[in-house]
Amino acid sequence: MGASEWQIVGFTFGMALLATALIFPFGVVLAWFLARKTWPGKSIVETLVALPLVMPPVATGLILLKVLGRRGPVGEFLYKHLDWDIVFTWRAVVAAMAVMSFPLLVRGSRIAFEAVSPRLEQVATTLGASPLRVFLTITFPLAIRGIVAGSLLAFARALGEFGATILVAGNIPGKTTTLSVSIYSDIQLGHDSDAFRLLAVSVILAFAAVWISEWLFKRRTT
Amino acid sequence: MSITFKDVRLRLGGLALELNLTLDQNITALFGPSGAGKTTVLELVAGLRVPDSGVIELDGASLTDVAGGLFVPARKRAIGYVPQDLALFPHLSVRQNIDYGAKESASVRPKVSREKLCQVLEIEPLQDRMPRSLSGGEKQRVAFARALLASPLLLLLDEPLASLDQSLKDRILPYLERIREEFAIPIIYVTHSPAEVRTLCDDVAVLREGKCVAHGEPQALFIETDERVYRWKG
Amino acid sequence: MISQLIKVSACAILAIVTSAATLRAGELQVFAAASLTDALKEIAPAYEDASGNKLQFNFAGSNTLTRQIQEGAPADIFISADEAKMDGLQKAGLVLEDSRRSLLSNTLVVVIGANSTLKLDSPQELTQPAIKRIALADPKGVPAGVYAQQYLETVGLWDALKDRVVPTENVRAALAAVEAGNADAGIVYKTDAGISMQVNIAYEVPADKGPAISCPVAVVKGSRDSAAALAFLKYLQSEAAVTVFKKYGFGIHQ
Numbered sequence: 001m002g003a004s005e006w007q008i009v010g011f012t013f014g015m016a017l018l019a020t021a022l023i024f025p026f027g028v029v030l031a032w033f034l035a036r037k038t039w040p041g042k043s044i045v046e047t048l049v050a051l052p053l054v055m056p057p058v059a060t061g062l063i064l065l066k067v068l069g070r071r072g073p074v075g076e077f078l079y080k081h082l083d084w085d086i087v088f089t090w091r092a093v094v095a096a097m098a099v100m101s102f103p104l105l106v107r108g109s110r111i112a113f114e115a116v117s118p119r120l121e122q123v124a125t126t127l128g129a130s131p132l133r134v135f136l137t138i139t140f141p142l143a144i145r146g147i148v149a150g151s152l153l154a155f156a157r158a159l160g161e162f163g164a165t166i167l168v169a170g171n172i173p174g175k176t177t178t179l180s181v182s183i184y185s186d187i188q189l190g191h192d193s194d195a196f197r198l199l200a201v202s203v204i205l206a207f208a209a210v211w212i213s214e215w216l217f218k219r220r221t222t
Numbered sequence: 223m224s225i226t227f228k229d230v231r232l233r234l235g236g237l238a239l240e241l242n243l244t245l246d247q248n249i250t251a252l253f254g255p256s257g258a259g260k261t262t263v264l265e266l267v268a269g270l271r272v273p274d275s276g277v278i279e280l281d282g283a284s285l286t287d288v289a290g291g292l293f294v295p296a297r298k299r300a301i302g303y304v305p306q307d308l309a310l311f312p313h314l315s316v317r318q319n320i321d322y323g324a325k326e327s328a329s330v331r332p333k334v335s336r337e338k339l340c341q342v343l344e345i346e347p348l349q350d351r352m353p354r355s356l357s358g359g360e361k362q363r364v365a366f367a368r369a370l371l372a373s374p375l376l377l378l379l380d381e382p383l384a385s386l387d388q389s390l391k392d393r394i395l396p397y398l399e400r401i402r403e404e405f406a407i408p409i410i411y412v413t414h415s416p417a418e419v420r421t422l423c424d425d426v427a428v429l430r431e432g433k434c435v436a437h438g439e440p441q442a443l444f445i446e447t448d449e450r451v452y453r454w455k456g
Numbered sequence: 457m458i459s460q461l462i463k464v465s466a467c468a469i470l471a472i473v474t475s476a477a478t479l480r481a482g483e484l485q486v487f488a489a490a491s492l493t494d495a496l497k498e499i500a501p502a503y504e505d506a507s508g509n510k511l512q513f514n515f516a517g518s519n520t521l522t523r524q525i526q527e528g529a530p531a532d533i534f535i536s537a538d539e540a541k542m543d544g545l546q547k548a549g550l551v552l553e554d555s556r557r558s559l560l561s562n563t564l565v566v567v568i569g570a571n572s573t574l575k576l577d578s579p580q581e582l583t584q585p586a587i588k589r590i591a592l593a594d595p596k597g598v599p600a601g602v603y604a605q606q607y608l609e610t611v612g613l614w615d616a617l618k619d620r621v622v623p624t625e626n627v628r629a630a631l632a633a634v635e636a637g638n639a640d641a642g643i644v645y646k647t648d649a650g651i652s653m654q655v656n657i658a659y660e661v662p663a664d665k666g667p668a669i670s671c672p673v674a675v676v677k678g679s680r681d682s683a684a685a686l687a688f689l690k691y692l693q694s695e696a697a698v699t700v701f702k703k704y705g706f707g708i709h710q
Contacts (some may be wrong), residue, residue: 025245035490070637086590087638088622117307127323137322141313156633160463170622171594178271180460181433183280188519189597190526199461 001197004174005182007073009201012179014069015090016158019097020151023105027154028147031109032135036118053103057163064096064168067201092169097158104157112143149216160202179205223281223376223408225267230276230286232432234262238434239265239273249402249409250442251418254429260412263429264328264378267410268303269296282376302374302407306381311355316364317349323372334373334405342400343367359390364399370405377401377409384409384420398422414445472529473672483510483690485530487521489537490626491562491600491645495704496535499697507691509684519597519625525550525676531657532679533670534687535559537599537627539588542672555675555686558695562669563646564600564607564661567634569654571663574640579611582641591622591630591639599669600627604643606649606667630654645669670709 034046052060068075070085072206078084116139124134140147162180170178171185179202186195224246232239239259252260265271266278269285272293273322278286280301280345285294302323311319324336335401343363352359364383369377382398383391390442399422402409419426426443428436488496492516500511514521514529525531525545533661534551536542539558551604554569555708566582568574574586582590603624624630627644628677634642635654642655649657650663673692691697 008460030564040497048407065636073584085588119305120311121306122268122296123303123309124311124322126268126299126301126333127269127368128297128300129322130297138311156457160460162460170624180457183461184464185594188523190523202457 001201005194005198006179007174008163008179008182008193008198011090011177012159013205013219015093015178016097016155016161019101019158020078020093020105020155023098023102023154024151027102027105027150028109028140031147032049032113032139034106035110035113046077049106050103052100057100057161058167060099061096061167063165064092064099064164068095068168087168088170088172088176090169090176093178095166096164096168097128100161101154102166105150105154108153109147112146112150113139116142125222145216149213152213152216156206156213158204159209224279225376225410226277226279226282229279229281230266230273230278232262232271232273234259237262237432239263241276241434243434243437245407245425245427247412247423248406249411249425251423251426252410252412252429253414253416253426255414257431258429259432261380261428264303264380264412267376268301268378268397268417269299270292270303287307293454298425298433300372302372302376303370304365304369304377304379304382306384308361310361310365310368312353314323314353315349316351316353316356320345320352320367320371323370336371338400338404339367339370342404343397350375352431358386359394362386362394365398366401370401370407374407377407378412379409381414382411383413383415394423434439463594481482483512484512484532484684485512486533486535486688487516487525487529487531487676488533488535489518489521489599490515491648492535492539492560492671493628494651495647495701499692500701502705503688503691503698505686507684509688511595511688517593517598517600519594520597520626522647528678530678530680531676532681532685533673534676535673537562537669537671538602539670539672540602542597542674545676546674550677551674552677552679552682553674554680555673555689557673557689558670558709559673559692560671560701561709562671563663563705563707564603564643564666564669565646566641566643566658566661567631567648567649567655568636568641568658569637570656572640572656574658575698576641579613580658582613584617587640588620589633589639589641590617590620591624591642593627593630593644594623595621596623598624598626600630600643600645603667603669607643607661607665610665610667611692645705650705671706681689 045155068088070076070079075086078086081200084091086095120138121134124138129137160180162184165178166181171181172179179198183195186198191219224244226244227419229242230239230241237257239262254260262271266273267435273286273288277284284292285299286292288450295362303338311322343366345360345363347358348360348364356364384396386394413419423440426438426440427434428443486496496513518538518541521534521540522544525534526548534545540557542551546553546556566576568576575581592604593601595605605614608617622633622639624633627648630642631644631648631652633639635652641658646660649655673689676681676690679685697704701708
């Protein structure tokens, strides 16, 4: 494995980490609302959150391309006011990863919150705790294992993200080339042994992430 | 201290609750079969549930007034609540459980002394243990201590002895008596055991299918059939 | 990650299997470089009427098509955007040597968005700071990108510009990037620029500075109906086809 290949692995890892960190606060809070509250239109929110999970990734990528491109609603705003280019930069990589792995984080966290007995929260309330204190001292600590497991799964998904990424970030060596995109283009160019080396790395990373996540999910019930 | 229910109505699943009564004794029992709505009444008093209509007052001040749009949230009511499953925080030690409500209490009562509380309930040696390592009786006492250290104006106990075997019941009952004597905090006590009503309570409200069908002194309402077995005469 | 690979492979397998399954007598699979999309689509109906054969097209970057043929995809005819890809297949014995012809030539142009206000009359002006991103078909393998890199190397600008290059899947994707405004300029074939209303040609690469672009065609060895394939190949050199190619801006090899 050469230096450029390690760069690709490191870049992909770093971008996936950043994407997971960005969606974490929103995902956890949204998961709590989905677990504990109801409101008109809740099912629409649930469906929207689940969409990236079931839509073809390239379809999601196309939507991101239109929205984040220089002429798109979000992209134009950011380009004009912050001089930020999103499409074809590392920012697009993070955006694609964030969108695609968001549903997994929310799903795992929601299950974790639903497993915390509401009675515990009720008693905490009668003892004078504000809703924020109840969340920070009771709900969140008891749900943490499931939340971490869900985050790991989201991270693994971000690592492997391909369809949306290649559409919206392209394949710019050293700048936006991720692990999976690199495997794809190696195959295209006939560099099979390079492709297989990177394949081995992605298998190891994915295996580790999912294995730890499963272990955490199981231990949650003890 | 008195709790007043004025025309409180609630439909919940198959239950149709309808209450019009005042509880103003030291220890009042809420007696009735399961499904009668006893736990729901506690939730209404604690502020964990909103009725469909009616007014709930504590010493004349409204806690819940549906028509008037008033609902004092549970955390501001200073009403202690020990649910049937105790709900000890599994990730916190006994000490942390007990101290949870102590600081932020909304109560205006004189503060309960932690030392005295732990002495009375005999839980001093348990402070650093985790809830899952405690016996049934120990958990029970820790749950009482946690609710009491917040110096509540009123304590709600949901079938505190129900899941204990007879010998344990006999051992915990004295603690409840001690709480009544040492801390003088009014208690509403849900139970389906006539024996506990007779032994512990000054007042009993009998609930059946969401309505209060009798309210008065245990001696008047419960007759002794034979030794240590009481039966409600209704 | 594994699931992604499984998905991609499953789709590829499915595509190959279903395309093989739908092959009937008289149907030709034509694998052609993306730059030939519009011209071939216009030529097709007349050929289908005249011969009674149906044409199924697969347009992509020539390197993708080469790879697919190497993996055994059921192509009858391959039209590449450069000789190098065809050489590779010929060496591997995957095309009928006698059928190979150099069919078309093309020119490179530099394009900018139709609403762009950039001044771009010479290659040196590509280095202006306002041009942050230049879209090219991937120079590592797609012919249009290889040609573009050759050109930029010839005029000594490759080193200065290579960090601004956004490589795309094929030449049409590079065009699309300029159309959408996600790239400030692009280098594509003149024939591509011709079909787009949303780009303007900033300037055309002169023949003496640009690389020699040559599109060869050949019958693929695994073809099930090489006679029909050869007939189509011949048709591509006929008066009717040549007229269409010229209309789109292709040059013709005689």
